[in-house]
Amino acid sequence: xxxxxxxxxxxxxxxxxxxxxxxxxxxxxxxxxxxxxxxxxxxxxxxxxxxxxxxxxxxxxxxxxxxxxxxxxxxxxxxxxxxxxxxxxxxxxxxxxxxxxxxxxxxxxxxxxxxxxxxxxxxxxxxxxxxxxxxxxxxxxxxxxxxxxxxxxxxxxxxxxxxxxxxxxxxxxxxxxxxxxxxxxxxxxxxxxxxxxxxxxxxxxxxxxxxxxxxxxxxxxxxxxxxxxxxxxxxxxxxxxxxxxxxxxxxxxxxxxxxxxxxxxxxxxxxxxxxxxxxxxxxxxxxxxxxxxxxxxxxxxxxxxxxxxxxxxxxxxxxxxxxxxxxxxxxxxxxxxxxxxxxxxxxxxxxxxxxxxxxxxxxxxxxxxxxxxxxxxxxxxxxxxxxxxxxxxxxxxxxxxxxxxxxxxxxxxxxxxxxxxxxxxxxxxxxxxxxxxxxxxxxxxxxxxxxxxxxxxxxxxxxxxxxxxxxxxxxxxxxxxxxxxxxxxxxxxxxxx
Numbered sequence: 001x002x003x004x005x006x007x008x009x010x011x012x013x014x015x016x017x018x019x020x021x022x023x024x025x026x027x028x029x030x031x032x033x034x035x036x037x038x039x040x041x042x043x044x045x046x047x048x049x050x051x052x053x054x055x056x057x058x059x060x061x062x063x064x065x066x067x068x069x070x071x072x073x074x075x076x077x078x079x080x081x082x083x084x085x086x087x088x089x090x091x092x093x094x095x096x097x098x099x100x101x102x103x104x105x106x107x108x109x110x111x112x113x114x115x116x117x118x119x120x121x122x123x124x125x126x127x128x129x130x131x132x133x134x135x136x137x138x139x140x141x142x143x144x145x146x147x148x149x150x151x152x153x154x155x156x157x158x159x160x161x162x163x164x165x166x167x168x169x170x171x172x173x174x175x176x177x178x179x180x181x182x183x184x185x186x187x188x189x190x191x192x193x194x195x196x197x198x199x200x201x202x203x204x205x206x207x208x209x210x211x212x213x214x215x216x217x218x219x220x221x222x223x224x225x226x227x228x229x230x231x232x233x234x235x236x237x238x239x240x241x242x243x244x245x246x247x248x249x250x251x252x253x254x255x256x257x258x259x260x261x262x263x264x265x266x267x268x269x270x271x272x273x274x275x276x277x278x279x280x281x282x283x284x285x286x287x288x289x290x291x292x293x294x295x296x297x298x299x300x301x302x303x304x305x306x307x308x309x310x311x312x313x314x315x316x317x318x319x320x321x322x323x324x325x326x327x328x329x330x331x332x333x334x335x336x337x338x339x340x341x342x343x344x345x346x347x348x349x350x351x352x353x354x355x356x357x358x359x360x361x362x363x364x365x366x367x368x369x370x371x372x373x374x375x376x377x378x379x380x381x382x383x384x385x386x387x388x389x390x391x392x393x394x395x396x397x398x399x400x401x402x403x404x405x406x407x408x409x410x411x412x413x414x415x416x417x418x419x420x421x422x423x424x425x426x427x428x429x430x431x432x433x434x435x436x437x438x439x440x441x442x443x444x445x446x447x448x449x450x451x452x453x454x455x456x457x458x459x460x461x462x463x464x465x466x467x468x469x470x471x472x473x474x475x476x477x478x479x480x481x482x483x484x485x486x487x488x489x490x491x492x493x494x495x496x497x
Contacts, residue, residue, distance in 0.1 A: 046293060049276040050229075053181060054221035056296050057212045060180075062173040062483075069300050070483065073175045075455055078479045079307055080137050080151045081112065081495060082459035085466055086311070086385070087133030088113050088497075092245045096122075096129040096252070109159045110489070113466065115496040120159050121259045128155035128252025134385055135247075135367045136462075139314035140305045142186035143418060145346050147314055148198030150182040150305055152251035156206040156259050160213035161488035168482035168491070170213060176302055178209030183301025188291045189283060192346075196286055197234040203254035204229060210255075211262045226271025227261035229282050242356045243364035307444040307455065310383050313368045315347035317442040318423035323377035326427045329435035333379040339405040341374060342424040344413035352407035359399065363388040371405040374425070420445060466497045 047055075062070075087093050100111055100118035109123035110116070112130065116123070131137055131152060138151040157178060161171045182205035191201060207228040211221050232254060238246040265271065276282050283291050310320045319341060330336065343352075351357065352370040360366035366388040367373070375398055376383050392398060413422040426436045441448035450458070456476060463472050475494050478485065485491060 048222075048274045049294060050222045050225040050273060051218075052294065052296070053208050053225060054218040056180070057177055057208050057221055058218050060173060060177055062169045065173065065176055066300070069176055069302060070172055072302050072305075073172045073179075074480065074482060075307070075452070076138060076151055076175060076179075076302065076305070077154060077171065077482065078459055078476070079455055080131055080154045081475075081479065081491075082462045083132075083134060083137040083151075084112050084127065084130040085495075086136055086462035087130040087248075088466065090130075090133045090248070092248045093126070093130045093133055096126040096249070100126040107163065109163055110492050112158065112492060113495050113497055120163060120263065121256045124156045124159045124259045125249070125252045125256040127158060128152060128255050129249045131155055132251055133248045134311045135313055136308055136311040138305050138307050139317075140183055140186065140301070141314070141417070141421070142183065144187060144190040144193070145417060146186045146190065146192040146198060146201075147346075147350065148182065148186060148201060149251065150179045150202070150205060150302070152199070152202045153178040153182065153206040153209055153255060155252060156210040156255040157213060158488065158492060159259065160210035160262070162492055164213045164215055166213050166488050168485035168488060171488050172483060174209040174213050176300060177212060178205040179302040179305065180296050180300065181205040181208045183304065184294045184296055187301075188294060189287060191286070192236070194287050195236050197236045197238060197250060199250040199254040200233050202251045203232050203258045206255040207258035207261055210259060211265075214262050214266060216262060216266060220265040222273055223269065223271040224258075224261045224265035226273060226275040227264055227269065228258050228271075229275040230272050232257045233282070233286060239350065239368070241354060242360075243362055243368060245364065247364040247368070304446055306442075306446050307450050307458075309442065309444045309450065309454075309458075310373075311367065311385055312373045312383060313351050315343065315351045315421055316368075316370050316373045317444065318421045318439040319343065319370050319374050319425065320377050320383060321442045322423050322425035322437040322439045323374050324381065325437045325439070326425055326435050327378065327381055329427060329433070330429055333375075333401055335429050335431070336378065336401065336404060336427055337430045338428045339374060339378065340426040340428070341370060341405060341407045342410040342413065342422075342426075343370065343407065344417045344421065345409050346417055347413070347421060348407055348409060358402055358405075360388075360393060366393060370407050371402050374405055375402040378427070416440075420447070467495075 097114045097116055100122040101116045103119050103122050105119040108117035109120045111123045111126045137149055140150050141147050157174050182201050185204055186201050207224050211224050234250055238250055274281055310317060351368050356365055357369040358371050360369050360372055376387050379398060379401060416422050420440045423439050428434050444450045460472055478491055478494055
């Protein structure tokens with residue numbers, strides 16, 4: 001596989017609005033021509049979204065990214081790699097690593113932590129399963145109320161950066177880029193309301209970010225986007241009723257397909273150009289109506305993503321924090337008569353939508369259950385990943401407490417859900433005493449962010465199970481200074497157990 005590497009060195013020009021310039025000129029100077037289909041549109045029509053994304057990817061420079069956004073991207077890379085360590089020993093991760101180890105390639109990619117050499121797509125898949133398994137990596141709530149985890153795309157970015165011989169600065173720019181695609185498409189398309197899983201949007205972010213790192217030309221990028229979007233839509237059934245391992249690998253699979261689409265396009269395969277807005281395009285078929293134009297660039301979407309303090313679904317972050325704050329009001333959970341939790345309809349739809357959430361039978365269902373998660377914190381004062389497994393899933397005392405929890409819709413939470421996941425938790429004791437806790441911005445929300453030190457502590461707790469203290473320290477230094485790293489492959493090598 002030959003890899004064309006676009007110049008990603010420091011640019012002397014001042015930051016400008018890339019999209020406005022491109023709209024006025026039709027193409028940036030030095031950017032390869034886009035497919036003939038894109039050139040057939042009238043001068044007054046909007047360019048195809050795939051074309052807009054390809055041009056933005058070709059022109060976003062590391063030097064044009066604000067310092068705070070660069071720092072957020074570094075925090076994101078750190079947190080995501082830490083979450084991969086946290087999920088490394090899980091059953092689905094072992095399966096993914098086994099599948100990757102069964103395949104060889106002339107140009108292999110390295111799987112995080114295990115060091116397995118495999119085909120690029122299977123290395124991406126193994127990375128993605130580990131990153132996602134504990135439901136501990138970042139989250140994002142869109143302007144259309146959709147939820148998702150844009151850091152899942154880093155599974156593909158790491159592989160693409162290694163194969164492309166890219167630097168840490170290249171990885172940072174690609175991370176910001178993949179977030180832009182994920183967040184800004186999520187802001188205009190109501191995938192949750194249309195029953196589409198957020199991993200579908202993950203694939204869109206991954207193909208653009210990883211495609212840049214793999215050196216796709218703008219024309220190849222349009223084809224890779226067309227291949228990815230045209231054939232890879234997941235429904236939300238995998239997150240309804242009792243949940244399976246699919247929850248842990250849906251985004252990994254979307255990233256795997258994105259990597260394969262990149263390889264196809266790089267080798268000359270073509271895809272539909274108007275894959276979003278054509279007669280049978282994604283927006284029309286999946287949503288049934290037109291959407292607003294995507295607004296790329298400032299304000300960058302990565303600023304609205306948040307980190308997780310607890311290893312559970314994002315709609316339960318405020319619930320878990322409220323439960324922690326309520327615990328001093330009683331000595332034992334046996335004193336609790338009932339618990340009333342008021343959250344948004346969106347939170348209920350995703351994490352309290354049926355009897356399975358009160359009697360979870362799988363890890364995946366348990367960590368996506370508001371009542372189960374609340375009961376864990378009220379009983380133990382914390383949440384550990386093993387609490388989602390046996391014997392806890394069938395512990396009679398714990399399940400009795402879960403059964404005393406009611407999850408109720410809140411009109412105020414509905415009104416404010418674009419800004420925060422409001423939770424009002426009331427503990428009613430058998431003595432008649434009541435304690436109510438209100439949490440708007442949980443720790444880790446972008447308006448109540450975890451400090452770098454807190455993020456490091458979270459990282460250490462997951463990584464120290466696999467690496468010595470000295471190696472953990474070295475890996476932390478490497479990631480915090482990744483903008484000075486000439487080869488991302490060195491970062492991957494530093495994770496190997």
